[in-house]
Amino acid sequence: MPDPVVERLSSLPGLSRGDLRQLWRELFQTWPPSRMLKCLMLRVISYRLQEQAFSGLSANSRRRLQDLAQQIESNPNTISATAPAVKPGTRLIRQWKERTHIVTVADKSYEYQGTQYASLSQIARLITGTSWSGPLFFGLKRNASVLQGGQDEFRN
Secondary structure, eight states: OOOHHHHHHHHHGGGGHHHHHHHHHHHHHSOOOTTOOOOHHHHHHHHHHHHHHHHOOOOHHHHHHHHHHHHHHHHHTOOOOOOOOOOOOEEHHHEEETTTEEEEEEESEEEEEEEESSSSHHHHHHSSOOOOOHHHHHHOOHHHHTTOOOOOOOOO
């Protein structure tokens, strides 16, 4: 038996802008912003349909998003410094110049090739020979250009 949610989601790209606006009205009890791009409307509607079918965000996630929204409202130039915590035992793997580099996260340090280091940036410098942000090098944070609409920048 076909999944009704999958069928509904797969039919969305074929809808006209007018049909999408009407569906938005049904789902949100308001009209979408008049200049909203069709591709963005598709994403929001898709999320809403899945949210209705499978439930929404956890209370914890909603609270976190509200906190972030308040931070941004109070200072639009702020960028949240909270990065995902990396638990001890996590292995960070990075390909660099045809070599694979593996770092194991410890309680208060990082192990690379049998040696303990206080920071990921020390390891990134050791690998590249240049000054690097360790969290950026190992993919734990994004380059600032992404936050300004650019692409991920990982140098090799």
